[in-house]
Amino acid sequence: MEKAQTVLKVLILLFPFMLSTSPALGDGAGVTDIVVTNTRDHLLVYFTVENCFSPELDQAIENGISTTFTFFVELYEKREWWLDKEITELEISHSIKYDNIKKIYEVTLSEQENKTMTLQDFDKAKKLMAEVVALKVTALRSLRKGARYRMRMMAQLDRIELPLYLHYVLFFLSLWDFETDWHEVDFRY
Secondary structure, three states, X not given: OHHHHHHHHHHHHOHHHHHOOOOOOOOOOEEEEEEEEEOOOEEEEEEEEEOOOOXXXXXXXXXXXXXXXXXXXXXXXXXXXXXXXXXXXXXXEEEEEEEOOOOEEEEXXXXXXXXXXXXXXXXXXXXXXXXXXXXXXXXXHHOOOOOEEEEEEEEEEOOXXXXXXXXXXXXXXXXXXXXXXXXXXXXXX
């Protein structure tokens, strides 16, 4: 009986989410500001996912629900008479969790050896979540001078994990599954 009352309280609390039909990531979310460059030893990529936070997702984060964006990056060598050759395929993630007691946001970046940064400014935390900065895609020694390459990238909001049995009740959170389209950049090395 107590379990049912708890579930009912949670449903009443989250009723506005159930009425919402918009996805967690804002309308028109996509990968922008793509820059492919290199250091002396590595090929790097920079990009941003714009329009990736909706008011509903902001509220979920502020309520302490951990949220993860996963970014996929693929690099291919383009070939005329053959299938393109895959050079590398990367998957990285950015996670955010709000600590209601300390009033801080903890953002973890997997590409920086799971470095966790703590911030008090939600806008700065969201910026960290949405930007991929100087991601090492591959060593330059794996590329051929003069060859043509294609890099693809996309972002996805991972399914939000709720504690205990709430994920059975809050089926509407499946609306929060999201992927951007793949974005491609062709370049010659």
